[in-house]
Amino acid sequence: MEYATNWRYENGDHPRVQWSVGEVTGVLVGSASIVERGAAVVSTSVNVVRAVASRSVAGSVRNRGPWQAAIVMHPHFTRTVRSIIEEFRTCDDLPALSSRYTINLTNNLRRVKKRALTFWFVIYSNCILYILKPHVIPGRHVMEDFFILYGLEPMFETPNYEIALFTLSASSVFIGHLTSNITAFHIAITGYVEAQMLALSEELVHLWDDVVNEHQDALNTDKKILNDSVKKRLKDIIERHAVSLNLHRRVDSLFRVAIAIEFLLLVLALTAELLGGLKNTYMEVPFAMLLVATDCWTGQRVVDASDTFEASVYDSKWENFNKENMRTVFLMELMVQRTLTMSAGGVAMLDRACFMSINKYIYSTYTTLESVMK
Secondary structure: OOOOOEEEEEOOOEEEEEOOHHHHHHHHHHHHHHHHHHHHHHHHHHOHHHHHHHHHHHHHHHOOOOOHHHHOOOHHHHHHHHHHHHHHHHHHOOOOOOHHHHHHHHHHHHHHHHHHHHHHHHHHHHHHHHHHHHHHOOOOOOOOOOOOOOOOOOOOOOOHHHHHHHHHHHHHHHHHHHHHHHHHHHHHHHHHHHHHHHHHHHHHHOHHHHHHHHOOOOOOOOHHHHHHHHHHHHHHHHHHHHHHHHHHHHHHHHHHHHHHHHHHHHHHHHHHHHHHOHHHHOOHHHHHHHHHHHHHHHHHHHHHHHHHHHHHHHOOOHHHOOHHHHHHHHHHHHHOOOOOOOEEOOOEEOOHHHHHHHHHHHHHHHHHHHHHHO
């Protein structure tokens, strides 16, 4: 690797280094890649509880888990995650409100699964292409030629080159594997709350019609039977909704700090990547941008599901209920005024607006630093 650094001596004693534009770009690209991959590693380390949770589910189903020995070192996380997972399983084992509820819940979960698998596939594909990049470029290259591994200089001579290429490839696989699987787990577990809210919304919208169809004979004789049935169904919906709220709060409190740290590092990485030039960082930018966009999109889906449930409470044809059931609906309407959200460190709400604000901040920082560098 050739460097264009020129040494000049002024006053005969102190050398001064003049860096070429290519070298500055190289330093930026290398720094951006390090920070970006570091963001994935740090967020993975803080979020290791997510991976533990996913493995704990599998271990619980089989009554034995290969991760049990690993999570002994984190007894607090173990108890917290296992209790959350058990609550999710308990919620899933509750009797179905209706066949429509089961169908809607299954369809919503299927969409969540597709979302998680799509993210997993894109992240893994990015990592594979990143690893294959040096193999399709003529000459000896690694993922980033500006990476200088300590103790492997000169890095492009045998056997240092082979060792460096293997090390960087293995680290890329490691980061891609953890990032894709852990975030996919987060999408799935948050998507379950979203699916529950959407399915409950449909039950509320069709609540009165279902009761009328169930008690056709009592329609013109005694509405007390109808309202008793409405009361029972409202109670089941409220209980299911309360469980979903509790699960969401626990999941959000578990992940919010990790997401905040991840966002901070990814913002630094994206800024450095833009300063390094897209022609040098075209593989890194999609990786970092997708991580930010996925968390914001997941939070937006929860917000949308919460708004849908709020609208369905008012659309439940409450005007046909008796006073007792009307009071119940009124209390529900008051409770759902507060929208469910996911947050980054309890500071920023994850949604589309947050994603656009992050992009705006990154671009503003990039333009400022670029003008300074010129």
